[in-house]
Amino acid sequence: MYPRDAFKTRAVTRRTMLATGASALALSLSAPSMALAQTPKRGGTLRISNGGDPPDFDLHQSATYLTQFVGAPCYSTLLRIDPSDYNKLVPDLAEKYDVSADGKTVTFKLRSGVLFHNGMTLTAEDVVYSLDRIRKPPAGLVSPRKGLLGNITNVKAVGDLTVVITLAQAQLDFPFLVSNPYNVILCKKVAEPLDAQGQGMKRQIVGTGPFKLTQAVDGQIYEMERFDKYFGKAAYLDKLQFFPIKGEIERSAALQGKRIDACFFFPNESVLSTLRKVPDITELRRPTPTFINLIPNVKMKPFDDPRVREAISLAIDRDAFIKTVGPLAGAAFHSKGLMLPGSPYSLSDTEVKQFGGYDTLPGMGGNVAANRQKAMTLLEQAGVPKGFKVVMIARGDVPAFRDSSINIAAQLKTIGLDASVDIRDAGAFYAAENKGDFQLIAHSVALSGSLPDQILGEGYTSFGGRNYGQWKDDSIDDRFRAQSAEPDPDKRKKLIHDFQIAFLKTYFQINLAWVGYGAAHSKSVKGWNAMPDLYANMQMDTVWLDS
Amino acid sequence: MLAYIAQRLMTGFVTLFAVAAIVFLVMRVIPGDAAVMMTGAGAGVVSDEELAQVRKKLGLDRAIPIQFADWAGDVARLDLGTSLRTGNPVINDVARRFPYTLQIVIMAMVLAVGIGVPIGVIAARFMGTGLDRAIQAFSIAGLAAPSFWVGLLLILGLVKYFNWSAPLFWEPFWISPLKSMSQLIWPAVAVGLRQLALIARMTRSIMLEVLGEDYIRTARAKGLSEWTVVFHHGLRNGLLPVVTLVGFEFAALFGGLIITETVFSVPGLGQYVVTSILARDYPAAQGIVLILASIVVLGNLAIDLLYGWLDPRTRLQGA
Numbered sequence: 001m002y003p004r005d006a007f008k009t010r011a012v013t014r015r016t017m018l019a020t021g022a023s024a025l026a027l028s029l030s031a032p033s034m035a036l037a038q039t040p041k042r043g044g045t046l047r048i049s050n051g052g053d054p055p056d057f058d059l060h061q062s063a064t065y066l067t068q069f070v071g072a073p074c075y076s077t078l079l080r081i082d083p084s085d086y087n088k089l090v091p092d093l094a095e096k097y098d099v100s101a102d103g104k105t106v107t108f109k110l111r112s113g114v115l116f117h118n119g120m121t122l123t124a125e126d127v128v129y130s131l132d133r134i135r136k137p138p139a140g141l142v143s144p145r146k147g148l149l150g151n152i153t154n155v156k157a158v159g160d161l162t163v164v165i166t167l168a169q170a171q172l173d174f175p176f177l178v179s180n181p182y183n184v185i186l187c188k189k190v191a192e193p194l195d196a197q198g199q200g201m202k203r204q205i206v207g208t209g210p211f212k213l214t215q216a217v218d219g220q221i222y223e224m225e226r227f228d229k230y231f232g233k234a235a236y237l238d239k240l241q242f243f244p245i246k247g248e249i250e251r252s253a254a255l256q257g258k259r260i261d262a263c264f265f266f267p268n269e270s271v272l273s274t275l276r277k278v279p280d281i282t283e284l285r286r287p288t289p290t291f292i293n294l295i296p297n298v299k300m301k302p303f304d305d306p307r308v309r310e311a312i313s314l315a316i317d318r319d320a321f322i323k324t325v326g327p328l329a330g331a332a333f334h335s336k337g338l339m340l341p342g343s344p345y346s347l348s349d350t351e352v353k354q355f356g357g358y359d360t361l362p363g364m365g366g367n368v369a370a371n372r373q374k375a376m377t378l379l380e381q382a383g384v385p386k387g388f389k390v391v392m393i394a395r396g397d398v399p400a401f402r403d404s405s406i407n408i409a410a411q412l413k414t415i416g417l418d419a420s421v422d423i424r425d426a427g428a429f430y431a432a433e434n435k436g437d438f439q440l441i442a443h444s445v446a447l448s449g450s451l452p453d454q455i456l457g458e459g460y461t462s463f464g465g466r467n468y469g470q471w472k473d474d475s476i477d478d479r480f481r482a483q484s485a486e487p488d489p490d491k492r493k494k495l496i497h498d499f500q501i502a503f504l505k506t507y508f509q510i511n512l513a514w515v516g517y518g519a520a521h522s523k524s525v526k527g528w529n530a531m532p533d534l535y536a537n538m539q540m541d542t543v544w545l546d547s
Numbered sequence: 548m549l550a551y552i553a554q555r556l557m558t559g560f561v562t563l564f565a566v567a568a569i570v571f572l573v574m575r576v577i578p579g580d581a582a583v584m585m586t587g588a589g590a591g592v593v594s595d596e597e598l599a600q601v602r603k604k605l606g607l608d609r610a611i612p613i614q615f616a617d618w619a620g621d622v623a624r625l626d627l628g629t630s631l632r633t634g635n636p637v638i639n640d641v642a643r644r645f646p647y648t649l650q651i652v653i654m655a656m657v658l659a660v661g662i663g664v665p666i667g668v669i670a671a672r673f674m675g676t677g678l679d680r681a682i683q684a685f686s687i688a689g690l691a692a693p694s695f696w697v698g699l700l701l702i703l704g705l706v707k708y709f710n711w712s713a714p715l716f717w718e719p720f721w722i723s724p725l726k727s728m729s730q731l732i733w734p735a736v737a738v739g740l741r742q743l744a745l746i747a748r749m750t751r752s753i754m755l756e757v758l759g760e761d762y763i764r765t766a767r768a769k770g771l772s773e774w775t776v777v778f779h780h781g782l783r784n785g786l787l788p789v790v791t792l793v794g795f796e797f798a799a800l801f802g803g804l805i806i807t808e809t810v811f812s813v814p815g816l817g818q819y820v821v822t823s824i825l826a827r828d829y830p831a832a833q834g835i836v837l838i839l840a841s842i843v844v845l846g847n848l849a850i851d852l853l854y855g856w857l858d859p860r861t862r863l864q865g866a
Contacts, residue, residue: 426584
């Protein structure tokens with residue numbers, strides 16, 4: 001089933017996975033393949049700004065790009081996404097890996113002589129500790145991505161440079177999952193005692209990455225310098241500086257005023273469009289694995305009734321939603337089905353149209369009035385009284401939550417629901433959400449990647465960690481596991497197709513749009529390739545300044 | 548006088564204790580505790596067990612009166628605790644940030660008093676003229692414009708017309724006073740505009756009243772210059788309510804800086820307090836509110852003492 005030698009000299013790619021099922025093969029991986037038009041220059045300081053201070057530095061415990069952006073240049077993963085090709089993995093700490101014939105045992109061979117920033121040498125024990133820390137966090141620590149590595153049954157070190165991972169079942173996407181940019185390798189001797197105190201790596205960074213943290217001043221600066229003993233090709237830049245400028249307009253002004261060289265996180269299209277007119281600046285918006293879904297709480301009546309959930313989906317004019325909320329929240333993209341926009345796993349138009357309200361996606365020509373009429377009929381059949389009160393709690397500090405909720409509440413009024421929005425700060429919102437104390441929420445969900453196991457596993461299973469609506473359906477979870485283990489790409493594609501059809505029928509989550517992240521940088525910043533994934537390619541070792 | 552000061556300090560102490568108790572309680576009853584924020588609940592559903600472990604680690608599983616007694620005991624020893632977010636002692640975070648906030652407040656008040664009082668006097672002296680109407684229009688606009696909006700306009704205007712944007716490194720005053728003042732002038736303008744308008748209006752209205760008094764007519768009859776009549780006899784007697792206003796506004800500015808500091812990315816107390824509250828960083832939020840309350844209490848005491856100096860009638864003989 002898993003021919004061991006078929007791809008020995010090829011890099012593993014998302015495309016080859018889809019085409020040949022080759023991810024779980026024995027591989028010898030190629031080096032990063034940056035195709036550069038100019039000769040990179042060494043030196044200089046890259047000044048970057050994003051949306052604020054990282055709450056802490058513990059990537060395993062974190063789910064915010066603020067932590068990941070500052071941590072990524074300082075850490076390494078087993079494999080990494082090729083800086084020039086999002087679909088390809090290249091070596092990082094592991095110089096190669098091997099998958100057993102049954103696909104259940106993955107063996108990573110580590111590079112020798114890799115040094116942590118504190119001078120200690122990387123060993124297989126560090127990898128074992130790090131992966132175990134993610135999948136089974138010590139008491140007092142949390143691990144938002146433990147589900148990603150939930151298929152691991154055992155991780156063990158064989159000698160100093162070999163790590164053997166045993167899986168419960170074969171998993172095609174595993175190399176990408178284990179190399180997720182958040183799944184960095186920590187120094188066991190540093191992390192273990194801190195973990196035992198329940199503190200974790202929140203206050204320090206000791207990694208093996210191309211840059212070393214030298215200064216962290218809350219509210220002011222996070223500075224790192226090139227790590228001269230980095231195991232890979234030395235970074236071009238002397239220093240990286242991150243500045244926590246909170247407002248979009250303020251970041252944009254800092255870029256225009258040449259105080260900074262690059263900045264990220266521009267949900268608002270009007271800010272990007274201003275930067276578009278500045279000659280020395282390059283701006284972009286890329287789709288990222290973040291969707292905005294409407295999530296009914298199925299434990300709360302009447303949302304336990306699938307007719308009510310379908311009625312809600314029917315009420316939504318998705319085209320209008322994207323046109324209205326898109327420019328405010330970066331929700332400019334849409335997909336056909338559950339996968340990323342433009343995914344090879346997308347459903348056909350005919351298939352999408354069979355689900356209530358999805359025919360109003362841009363270009364599909366759906367009849368909004370007819371949909372809403374049908375929605376009212378469904379509500380009546382379900383015994384929902386006219387004027388039924390629906391309060392949508394919304395997080396006030398993020399447009400993708402706040403503006404989506406306001407738009408949806410207005411649209412729900414068209415089917416006779418008395419919908420309103422209760423805007424709260426992040427703490428109050430998450431407290432209610434975590435307790436299941438809500439009726440219906442519009443939720444922006446940033447996933448850890450774009451592969452089927454990441455999108456479907458994290459976003460659409462009952463155990464994936466994003467089951468805010470508290471649904472339970474074993475058949476959905478079984479379908480997920482079946483596609484995850486299927487080595488034949490055609491069969492897997494069919495299983496993913498069937499999963500999407502089955503899930504969409506439940507209306508456990510109602511997809512509204514996909515988010516694109518905004519970024520902008522001075523034209524003197526070279527060698528940074530914007531990926532269709534906010535978290536990818538942030539190690540900055542290939543970036544240089546042409547000034 | 549000493550007894551009066553002692554009495555006021557005692558009242559202030561009781562006020563601060565009440566503020567501390569209220570803030571402590573409010574931070575704990577608002578939904579979403581420190582454990583929820585620290586576990587990054589936004590990344591997914593966190594189990595009750597995981598939350599319980601974190602709460603236990605933070606000591607949040609204990610009864611609220613016990614938590615309060617612990618905290619109050621630490622505060623009595625001038626230990627405000629350790630920030631859950633930054634990991635630093637709160638007092639250190641405050642010490643690093645306070646100078647920036649204080650400097651903006653002082654600069655804003657100097658601008659507000661330095662411009663507001665003279666233009667208020669001028670408006671009163673030339674009541675009903677075009678100059679008066681222009682000053683009144685300016686002061687109404689200043690009152691109506693929120694400081695964050697003024698700040699954003701300043702940022703956008705300065706970058707568009709002068710290619711200037713807010714600095715990334717803010718120079719402490721004691722290292723380079725001129726550079727520091729030139730960096731903080733725009734936040735001071737943004738936040739001080741409202742105070743300037745308020746002081747100008749108050750000064751105008753008081754001066755209109757004072758300039759109609761008999762002793763002003765007498766001064767003019769004695770042949771004193773208009774300058775002496777208005778500024779020496781008129782303004783000095785009309786200044787008392789303005790001083791009261793300045794005192795209140797000085798204290799209020801510390802709270803008003805929350806948004807302005809965020810807009811200009813100044814690493815001051817305002818930014819710290821809002822981030823701490825949103826992150827449910829209990830020690831930091833409680834500590835900073837206590838410090839701000841202390842400033843208000845001491846500020847009011849200072850104003851009361853200033854009254855006595857400005858107006859001998861208000862001096863407390865033997866009090």
